[in-house]
Every structure is written in structure tokens, then in C-alpha cells.
Amino acid sequence: AYSTGLEIRDGTVISYTGEAKHVIVPAKWDGETVTAIGDSAFKGNLTVQTVRLPEGIGSIGVSAFADCAKLAKINLTAACAIGEGTFLGCASLTEVDLSAAVTTVGAYAFSGCQSLKTVALGDRITAIGDYAFSDCAALTEFHLPAKLESFGNGVLIGCASTLTVTGGNDTYHTIGGSLYCRTGRNAEKLLKYLPGSPDETTLSLPSGVTAIGANAFYGNTNLTTVNLAGYSLEAGSLAGLRSVRDLTIDSLPAAHPYLAYYFGAANGSANGATGIFVPSDKRHSVRVIRST
Secondary structure (H helix, E strand, O other): OOOOOEEEEOOEEEEEOOOOOEEEOOOEEOOEEOOEEOOOOOOOOOOOOEEEOOOOOOEEOOOOOOOOOOOOEEOOOOOEEEOOOOOOOOOOOOEEEEOOOEEEEOOOOOOOOOOOOEEEEOOOOOEEOOOOOOOOOOOOEEEEOOOOOEEOOOOOOOOOOOOEEEEOOOOEEEEOOEEEEEEEOOEEEEEEOOOOOOOOOEOOOOOOEEEEOOOOOOOOOOOOEEEOOOOEOOOOOOOOOOOOOEEEEOOOOOOOOOHHHHHOOOOHHHOOOOOOOOOEOOOOEOEEEEOO
């Protein structure tokens, strides 16, 4: 059985123009095994609610299901790679099971899936691309695959501060609930800060942490006192840290001698000292004490 409206060529689903709510992709078409969902094949479809894929699917292309606003369920059972932006903006998708199937997750693959609560990430996954699960505000738990070798920038940006991260390996793991990357012997880089308590207002990092990654604090609304003297910072390390009042850092780098650099501004003229990037309101502004 299969759904009408599918265009399949050389074993790849090219497009879908049907009106069915529940789509079945055939295992074979014109004597050939269906092995792939092509780039943008279902992109922007506003009717499809479920998709059933055959076992032979080995890849799902760039933006294949992007902006399918009503897509709520899809099976991913065969070993496959998920391309860039595959499910970007699928606002009705509530859960995905990648436990047995997926080997890589592309950049922005599930970005903006606002209803996504559960993601079962299998230990076969070796790479998760930039912003892969960004702005998944309903996500409650995230499992780090045991074989993970690459974890992109901003993967969990825009996710709730109550997110629980589990699993991992020697390189990518959690300490005290927050996500870290081991960069050397007794050296850790903070990738995603998750407060142990909603009342936590002063930053406290474990020993061995030497660096702060981009967007590590994004979305945090609790921290008011942050001392990062002695830590290595990079562009956007403090982005989204909206409630900070007292901030201590080392001297600004000569190549980027403006505070907004650490808050995500591309250049000094884009922001100045406070405003869009650096937090400021009528009650207070950030005080920076440059350590010696």
C-alpha cells in the first residue's frame, strides 16, 4: 500500500502533492527499492499528520519535512542520516524515536519544533549539527549518545532551563546537571548551563572548568552575579544572560575590545556598551570589573 501524490524517481521520494493526512511511502517503486526522502520533498505541507516510512530508507534530505505544521508522527526505524533542517518548524511534532535508526543529525534538523517533548537519541549517533534542537521549548529530557564525537554550536539554545541531560561519554557529559565537553586533561568547557535550582542567582562552576562556550547561558533568567575571571571566553559566551548585574571577566581581547562581543554582537558599533546585546534596564546596568 502507498499514498497517491508521491513522486518517486530512482528510489528517492522527490515530492508529495496529495491531500492525505496519513502518508505511506512504499518499500519499492517501479521495481526499485525506495531508499531516500529527497530535499524539500514534503516541505511546507499543511495537511500531512503522519508519515510511515519503509525499512529501506537510508537518508532524509535537507528540509525534507520542514514547516510541515501538522506533522505529529513519523517512524525512523532504518539506519539513516537526517539532513540539515529536515524537521525544522514542525510545530506539531511531539516525539521522535532515533534510538535504533539515526547515525547523524544535521544542523537545524529539529529546530523550532515547539511541541517536541521527547527525543530518544540512540547511541549510534556520532554527530549532532549546529542548532539541531534549538527552540524546542517543550523538550524535557535530552540523552547524549555514547558514541557522540561532534556536538555543534547552539544545539540546545532556546530549550527550557529545566531540561534534564543524561548519558554521554568521556568527551561529552554532564557535571551537576550542566553539559560539558572535555577539551584536555582536567580541562572542561561549559556548553549548556542548567541551574540546579530556580533560585540560583550566583554562578558556581565545578573545578576543572576552563572555558565557556558560545550560548552556554542562553535563556538563563536567574543569574545576577557571574564571576568568570580566569576562564576562556569566546564570541557569544554570555549571549542571552539577561539578568546579570555584576559581571567579572578578564580584560577584553585586543581583537574585540567591546563587551558586546561576548554577548553575541558582530562588532562594537552594532551595540555599544549596553542595549540589545548587553543587558540593561531602568533599574541597573551591568558592571564589569576587569580582573588583573
